[in-house]
Amino acid sequence: MIEAKILEKACEALRILYGQEMKPESLGLEKTRKEITGDYTLVVFPLLKISRKSPEATATEIGTFLDENMPEIASFNVIKGFLNLVLSDHFWMKFLLRNANRPDFGIQKSRHDRPVVLEYSSPNTNKPLHLGHIRNNLLGFSLAEILKANGHKVIKVNLVNDRGIHICKSMLAYMKWGNHETPESTGIKGDHLIGKYYVLFNKHYQAEIHDLIEKGLTEAEAERQAPLILEAQEILRKWEAKDHETVTLWKTMNGWAYTGFDLTYRRLGVDFDHIYYESETYLLGKDLVMEGLENGVLVRKEDGSIWADLRDEGLDEKLLLRADGTSVYMTQDLGTAQLRYDDYHPSNMIYVVGNEQNYHFDVLKRVLARLGKDFALHINHLSYGMVELPQGKMKSREGTVVDADDLMEEMFQTAEETTRELGKANELSDPDALKLFNTISLGALKYFILKVDPKKNMMFDPRESIDFNGNTGPFIQYTYARIQSLLTRASAAGYSYEGSEISLNQSLMPSEKDTIKKLYQFQETIVQAGTELSPAIVANYVFDLAKGFNQFYQELPVLKEEDQEKVVLRINICKFTGNIIQKSMKLLGIDVPDRM
RNA sequence: GGCCCUGUAGUUCAAUGGAUAGAACGGAAGUUUCCUAAACUUUAAAUCUGGGUUCGAUUCCCGGUGGGGCUACCA
Numbered sequence: 001m002i003e004a005k006i007l008e009k010a011c012e013a014l015r016i017l018y019g020q021e022m023k024p025e026s027l028g029l030e031k032t033r034k035e036i037t038g039d040y041t042l043v044v045f046p047l048l049k050i051s052r053k054s055p056e057a058t059a060t061e062i063g064t065f066l067d068e069n070m071p072e073i074a075s076f077n078v079i080k081g082f083l084n085l086v087l088s089d090h091f092w093m094k095f096l097l098r099n100a101n102r103p104d105f106g107i108q109k110s111r112h113d114r115p116v117v118l119e120y121s122s123p124n125t126n127k128p129l130h131l132g133h134i135r136n137n138l139l140g141f142s143l144a145e146i147l148k149a150n151g152h153k154v155i156k157v158n159l160v161n162d163r164g165i166h167i168c169k170s171m172l173a174y175m176k177w178g179n180h181e182t183p184e185s186t187g188i189k190g191d192h193l194i195g196k197y198y199v200l201f202n203k204h205y206q207a208e209i210h211d212l213i214e215k216g217l218t219e220a221e222a223e224r225q226a227p228l229i230l231e232a233q234e235i236l237r238k239w240e241a242k243d244h245e246t247v248t249l250w251k252t253m254n255g256w257a258y259t260g261f262d263l264t265y266r267r268l269g270v271d272f273d274h275i276y277y278e279s280e281t282y283l284l285g286k287d288l289v290m291e292g293l294e295n296g297v298l299v300r301k302e303d304g305s306i307w308a309d310l311r312d313e314g315l316d317e318k319l320l321l322r323a324d325g326t327s328v329y330m331t332q333d334l335g336t337a338q339l340r341y342d343d344y345h346p347s348n349m350i351y352v353v354g355n356e357q358n359y360h361f362d363v364l365k366r367v368l369a370r371l372g373k374d375f376a377l378h379i380n381h382l383s384y385g386m387v388e389l390p391q392g393k394m395k396s397r398e399g400t401v402v403d404a405d406d407l408m409e410e411m412f413q414t415a416e417e418t419t420r421e422l423g424k425a426n427e428l429s430d431p432d433a434l435k436l437f438n439t440i441s442l443g444a445l446k447y448f449i450l451k452v453d454p455k456k457n458m459m460f461d462p463r464e465s466i467d468f469n470g471n472t473g474p475f476i477q478y479t480y481a482r483i484q485s486l487l488t489r490a491s492a493a494g495y496s497y498e499g500s501e502i503s504l505n506q507s508l509m510p511s512e513k514d515t516i517k518k519l520y521q522f523q524e525t526i527v528q529a530g531t532e533l534s535p536a537i538v539a540n541y542v543f544d545l546a547k548g549f550n551q552f553y554q555e556l557p558v559l560k561e562e563d564q565e566k567v568v569l570r571i572n573i574c575k576f577t578g579n580i581i582q583k584s585m586k587l588l589g590i591d592v593p594d595r596m
Numbered sequence: 597g598g599c600c601c602u603g604u605a606g607u608u609c610a611a612u613g614g615a616u617a618g619a620a621c622g623g624a625a626g627u628u629u630c631c632u633a634a635a636c637u638u639u640a641a642a643u644c645u646g647g648g649u650u651c652g653a654u655u656c657c658c659g660g661u662g663g664g665g666c667u668a669c670c671a
Binding site: 028030033034035036041043045046048055079080081082124161163164165166278282303305314315316319321322323324326328329332354355356357358359360362383385386388392393418419422424440448451452453455456457458459460461464467468469470471472474475477478479481482485486489490528536540543544547550551553554555557558559560574595596 | 598599600601602607608609610612613614615616618619620621627630631632633634635636637651652663664665666667668669670671
């Protein structure tokens, strides 16, 4: 990497010029702003204490040293305290020609012994997936790709929440009002059918609560005493007692949910290496708690319940086992963390979970640490923000949930409409056209979600749907398609760009150089995205690349250029850009079409 | 009440403590005998507020204020 070399040489300059040792990472080197001449800029303000000279003099002295001692540097200029370094066109061209046809450019080979376990998706089986799950799934899948590109082995796991009172609610509603209907008999996708009964339960439950309040109960009392909730709790008890009839219905209905989820996952293009089921793990964790009690890191209260007292760490007390010995969510998560660690001995465990669970993960890590689990230090909660609608947060009770299947279908139809209007589907066979609509619609949806910093809440307006122009997936896909079209023409015209030998002493046009520079940044982008666990960094990078390329492509001829050396140079820029767009989009889980 | 996150053009998003705060959509005005106009060019338009640290603050710290979340013997 050229940055490291510049920094190293700059330190040498400081040593020779001012007799001071500085660490390379303490120097401020950044990319030069676009409107200023230069490729990299060294900020010299912090160095004035060492040089005891003016910013201009200091920058000039360092610049002169670098210019004389680094062949890659062609020239420099100084503006105030900013030393702008210009790399030679020779350097950029050499980079381009060496890497344009390397399929593995920027991608690290696997170089870690221990894997990273990445949990994402983790749905409940009582209702279909919605927009919030989509963000989770896309982030999780993309993150796995990014970590792999950084040389990690990644185990993608899904912890399905397939038991508990919420499932019993759907089961109860089905027993009462289901009339034995099935996905087959109704034609309704399994997860949606179950969701229907979950909604139905809540409708009747709310009515009961309403009646009880009218009779003088408080809201809390009404919620606890409503007949339906008592019945649901009875079903939960029967399930835990392995009552045959209850378990059979539970299996049947969960089966419907899984069939439905599989379709949604497949359409979304996400997958898993291992699926954990909570029904198989919910009893875990008790041993850990008992062990912690014996070691004195947990406390037992008078009623027999067991707690972690985190008040000395600025948090509260946290219940881990009820007085009756049953566990809570936290207990299970302690247990599943241990299970996961034992299964894979990972170097890191990443959980893609919404930011409303920040406190939960804070507590989880601290309790595991108290229990003496070193892997607690390597638990990473990728806490992503909520997806908000124009009218606020999605609320299933208010019917404002954006369903995942519906959304993908609507996107598909919009893509089809737009593509047909533009006449771009005219020459395609039906299967090819369908494939294209699918690629474009998913590209639009995925890019829209992933370009936003995961940590931040984001806004989604379904009425405006998603645009296909500007900073969008289809914009980038279109850039790629045009490149492929051009490369086909280039081949037809007999140009061979692989292993091209051309003179490196040509001078580059600004838009050529900008594009090559952007390509150079692919490697550092992958590293940064992996470090920060942020697909948004890749998304914003690839948009910049496509944007810059389009500018180049608009103002300079490629195949129609007369200078044959320039033709080869530009074909290589096109080829390389196409490669990097494809790779970047793959990191986001987005396909690119050869034509559109 | 306590704790956490967050406030950038009309809107949706960017910006390792650095130069004149970038894009996109929307608005205004342009570019097709020319490698795909889902493109390109030009233009108007923003850091909630008051302090502090710093040569330099959208960024770090403190106060105010707006928004969101958590604070379950639910998961």
